[in-house]
Amino acid sequence: xSVFSRTVAELAAGLKAKEFSSVELAKLYLDRIEASQPxxxxxxxxxxxxxLAAAAAADRALAAGRAGPLTGxxxxxxxxxxxxxxxxxxxxxxxxxxxxxxDATVVTKxxxxxxxxxxxxxxxxxxxxxxNETSYFGPVKNPWNPQMVPGGSSGGSxxxxxxxxxxxxxxxxxxxxxxxxxxxxxxxxxxxxxxRVSRYGMIAFASSLDQxxxxxxxxxxxxxxxxxxxGFDPSDSTSVDRxxxxxxxxxxxxxxxxxxxxxxxxxxxxxxxxxEKRIREALAVYEKLGAQLKEVSxxxxxxxxPTYYVVAPAECSSNLARFDGVRFGHRAENPKDLxxxxxxxxxxxxxxxxxxxxxxxTYVLSAGYYDAYYLQAxxxxxxxxxxxxxxxxxxxxxMGPTTPTPAFELGAKTSDPITMYxxxxxxxxxxxxxxPGLSIPCGFVGGLPVGLQIVGPHFGEEKILNAAHLYQKExxxxxRMPEKFA
Amino acid sequence: xxLTREQIASIAHLARLELKETExxxxxxxxxxxxxxxxxxxxxxxxxxxxxxxPLSGLAQRLRPDAVTERDAHEQYQANAPKVxxxxxxxxxVIE
Numbered sequence: 001x002s003v004f005s006r007t008v009a010e011l012a013a014g015l016k017a018k019e020f021s022s023v024e025l026a027k028l029y030l031d032r033i034e035a036s037q038p039x040x041x042x043x044x045x046x047x048x049x050x051x052l053a054a055a056a057a058a059d060r061a062l063a064a065g066r067a068g069p070l071t072g073x074x075x076x077x078x079x080x081x082x083x084x085x086x087x088x089x090x091x092x093x094x095x096x097x098x099x100x101x102x103d104a105t106v107v108t109k110x111x112x113x114x115x116x117x118x119x120x121x122x123x124x125x126x127x128x129x130x131x132n133e134t135s136y137f138g139p140v141k142n143p144w145n146p147q148m149v150p151g152g153s154s155g156g157s158x159x160x161x162x163x164x165x166x167x168x169x170x171x172x173x174x175x176x177x178x179x180x181x182x183x184x185x186x187x188x189x190x191x192x193x194x195x196r197v198s199r200y201g202m203i204a205f206a207s208s209l210d211q212x213x214x215x216x217x218x219x220x221x222x223x224x225x226x227x228x229x230x231g232f233d234p235s236d237s238t239s240v241d242r243x244x245x246x247x248x249x250x251x252x253x254x255x256x257x258x259x260x261x262x263x264x265x266x267x268x269x270x271x272x273x274x275x276e277k278r279i280r281e282a283l284a285v286y287e288k289l290g291a292q293l294k295e296v297s298x299x300x301x302x303x304x305x306p307t308y309y310v311v312a313p314a315e316c317s318s319n320l321a322r323f324d325g326v327r328f329g330h331r332a333e334n335p336k337d338l339x340x341x342x343x344x345x346x347x348x349x350x351x352x353x354x355x356x357x358x359x360x361x362t363y364v365l366s367a368g369y370y371d372a373y374y375l376q377a378x379x380x381x382x383x384x385x386x387x388x389x390x391x392x393x394x395x396x397x398x399m400g401p402t403t404p405t406p407a408f409e410l411g412a413k414t415s416d417p418i419t420m421y422x423x424x425x426x427x428x429x430x431x432x433x434x435x436p437g438l439s440i441p442c443g444f445v446g447g448l449p450v451g452l453q454i455v456g457p458h459f460g461e462e463k464i465l466n467a468a469h470l471y472q473k474e475x476x477x478x479x480r481m482p483e484k485f486a
Numbered sequence: 487x488x489l490t491r492e493q494i495a496s497i498a499h500l501a502r503l504e505l506k507e508t509e510x511x512x513x514x515x516x517x518x519x520x521x522x523x524x525x526x527x528x529x530x531x532x533x534x535x536x537x538x539x540x541p542l543s544g545l546a547q548r549l550r551p552d553a554v555t556e557r558d559a560h561e562q563y564q565a566n567a568p569k570v571x572x573x574x575x576x577x578x579x580v581i582e
Contacts, residue, residue: 101562194541208540237547238540306524317501324502326575331568337578339502347504352512355503359494359513360520362501373524378537380530385538417516418523434541458541 003028004164005481008073008221011167015062015072022055022062022072026116029074033118033165036485040141042150042159044079045087046119054116061114069224071114076166078157079120080127081107081212082201090203091125091135091153094329094349104201105233106170106212113228118166121156125351126320127177127205129153130423133414134353141410142185143482144448148407151181151423157215158185163485168216168225172202174209175308176402176427179439182215183402183451186441188468188478189215190222193459194434195240197226198233206315207238209308209431218478219440219468223247226461242459250462251469256290258467261395264297266426272405278443278450279401285474286399286467294395298387303380304428305421310364310377311432316354317361323349356417385433392457397464401426402439402451426453436461440468441477449477488518 003025006014014020030048037043051074058072082088082100084107089095103111111117124134132140132155140155142148143163150159154171158181161169171178173191182189190213197212204210214225227248232241262283267276283293325331325345332348335341350358364373391398403423413420430437435458439451452471456464472478489497494513498505505513560573569576 098566101559101566195545234550238542240542240545300530303527303530306526309520310524310527321502325568326577327563328566328568335578338580340504341578342502343499343504346502347506350503352509355501355505355509356513356516356520358501358503359497359517363497363517363521364524366497366500372528373521375537376527376530376532377524378539379532379535380527382535382538383530383532385541385543418519421523432541 004032006167007217008070008167008224011073012069016067022058022116023052025072026051026055026074026118029118029166036163036165039146040143040159040163041138042122042140042156042163042165043076043119044089044091044122044137044156047086047117050086051116051118054111058114058116068113070228073115074118074166075110075115076118076121076157076160076169077107078123078154078169078171080123080172080203081170082203083107083117083120086120088120089137091123091137092349092351092354093136094323096136096330098328102201105198105235106229107201109228110170121154121160121169123156124153125354126203127153127172127174128316128353128357130176130180130420131413132156133410134351136351139410142407143485144186145407147409148448149184149410151184151407153177154215155181158182158187158189161185161187161215161217163482168214168221170212171215172210172212173431174205175312175431176424178213178215179402179427179437179451179453180424182439184407184449186449186477186480187215187217188219188222188438188440189213190226190438190461190465191430191436192226192230192461193436195238196436196459196461197229198236198239200233200235204319206312207319208315209312218472219438219465220248220251222438223251223465223469245462247462247465250466253466254290255286255467255470258286258291258397259395260286260291260293261296261391261398262293263301263398263400264295265301266400270404270425271401272445274445275401275405275450278445279452282442282452282471283399285471289470289474296391296395296398298384298391298429300380300383300387301429304384304432305425307377307380307384307432308428309360309421310373311381313357313361314365314374315361317358317365320354320358325349381432384429388429388433388435397460397467398455400453402453406445406448406450430455434458436464438464438468440471441480442475443477489514489521
């Protein structure tokens, strides 16, 4: 069995059995990343020297019998997570030259657990995009078909795991940015409950929606990594102080009697026919496992995309005010005064989509429009939240498609922002309500992967990982690899 | 109603973004269609609904003791600054 077809759990076992060392493993993956760059562009930075040093340290821990469950396992980080002494760009010209003075909490935790950072993955600029085409560093290509987008904003992380350039990668999800690219690239992507994973050192886009998570080859791997990522962090004021279970403990709990809610609104117009078929086939597997399917309706859910496109740009316009060309980031040449310095540094440093969202946010927060747009969106957000609360009184988890269609062609949706925004129609609801959600591969349409989405109640990560894992024991979609990278 | 050139220029100024002449019509078009699209929210019946600012309902923001916990790392932080002199960030002259 090739090293690259192994999951995180299998790699960790191989390291402990001395089948290979962490340094050998790191070299294999680093070479694979470098060879793939011209075709996929999944990475912004490759940190070879730091990786080899961390791998050597992991090998010493393994030899001394001090190894934890993830010691020596390679991992990639989305370039939104600050990494001390390593360039952290967030996919933007604005931060092209930014070397973070500190590590994000997620990065620290994964380093302490003995994982080996291979590099930083490409992403939509400031996580604003659904196709990875807004990156200053160029688009990422989908490993299943390079004419297609990998999804976004965590497109680099999803493509990297799909092509097994890394066995797992961190990612973030503000409106679907973990689940949507995971679906389009045929991998497993988990967005935890808001507050479950620290946002400290994760460059902010929309603070009431952003949540860090993981993209991996299986639900079991996602559970192993979430064990390390999750937990209270005093440095994040919205981090929730609540014990972290061992997520792998509940993976095999029987699903007999599990009440699965099918979101009526997700199976209505817009869902591509063959994609729907794959989803229905996956649901049949759950029925075979003893789960009960029940249709539930969330009447306010169709308003989730417009709600998001008021709330997220509003928070983005506020968060991105920090990029002023003074303390860090891009500064325009020869500013004639302070106003010119601000305006030109920001005008040059930000790309078109980021500017569009900053301006949308500025408008909806401005005097005279605040009540009509921002306050109204916050009220509709509450309606959507209540819809979910009511649904979870009747069912244990919600299931449906992650995206309305498989991956689309590069350039197909760049000219019309609304068409692009509608790609997140099924994922945004979980962010507005702060719920955990994941996407797992459940088949193909025209050679492109389809994702099944599972959403749980607050802090219901154990249940959704359990449901995903048992599906993956029945099927092998998560084991499929794109031909060129098999 | 589509946004005018002047409105785009005013929003860009509030956001401290310099736009090229050619960018203005692009944003006129796309911001107008986004505002149309989100205008759908006005049809929702929200009388008496409590606005939701974040998903941690019932949780208040934590306070921490008012104690110094940061070490002085200004040199490290200022290594990222475009222009620094004697520990100070330099900008064009503000007061003549």
